[in-house]
Amino acid sequence: AQKVTQAQTEISVVEKEDVTLDCVYETRDTTYYLFWYKQPPSGELVFLIRRNSFDEQNEISGRYSWNFQKSTSSFNFTITASQVVDSAVYFCALSDDNDYKLSFGAGTTVTVRA
Amino acid sequence: NAGVMQNPRHLVRRRGQEARLRCSPVKGHSHVYWYRQLPEEGLKFMVYLQKENIIDESGMPKERFSAEFPKEGPSILRIQQVVRGDSAAYFCASSPRWDPEITEAFFGQGTRLTVV
Numbered sequence: 001a002q003k004v005t006q007a008q009t010e011i012s013v014v015e016k017e018d019v020t021l022d023c024v025y026e027t028r029d030t031t032y033y034l035f036w037y038k039q040p041p042s043g044e045l046v047f048l049i050r051r052n053s054f055d056e057q058n059e060i061s062g063r064y065s066w067n068f069q070k071s072t073s074s075f076n077f078t079i080t081a082s083q084v085v086d087s088a089v090y091f092c093a094l095s096d097d098n099d100y101k102l103s104f105g106a107g108t109t110v111t112v113r114a
Numbered sequence: 115n116a117g118v119m120q121n122p123r124h125l126v127r128r129r130g131q132e133a134r135l136r137c138s139p140v141k142g143h144s145h146v147y148w149y150r151q152l153p154e155e156g157l158k159f160m161v162y163l164q165k166e167n168i169i170d171e172s173g174m175p176k177e178r179f180s181a182e183f184p185k186e187g188p189s190i191l192r193i194q195q196v197v198r199g200d201s202a203a204y205f206c207a208s209s210p211r212w213d214p215e216i217t218e219a220f221f222g223q224g225t226r227l228t229v230v
Binding site: 004006037042043044045047091093100101102103104105106107 | 155157205224
């Protein structure tokens, strides 16, 4: 069975601080896909990244970076130099190769204070 | 270049009434997925449909909930005799086919159902 754990419920930082969101997953499959989504206060889900299990290279996109470590089953997300607009709920999700369903973590609420 | 369109964005229903949530997938997408987000929780899969077929409804409550995706028109998630526990955000996603190699399923903006 799949499971995604986001242990941090809420994180509050001051603007320009870095913030790292933890995501730990469980799956029996060797092929799987990991995702991060952002849900701003307006409520929509914004896709941020998809990573397959065979690609452990870390990725950077602007102020966002992701650290995928298969050895610890983690797919952590870092926002560098946070801004107020980064305030949102961030979800980590997992899907197996043979399953179309996404399993979501409970989400981490990030509040960036000016 | 319209994405997944859900309407209404907000829906208020009294206990016992019916709620109908609509989802128009991205043009050309024939696969639709519904998810529910209860307050303070992540999204949970409900149902997966292709045109005129329910492929997987393992996440749907057995009673009062139904979904359809007709040949023409949007996908509909129907909740009969709503109760307060149905209050949640309901998200729809679509994809052209099921293939984990495609980028991601595109999510709509959600419908927030409030049962009073």
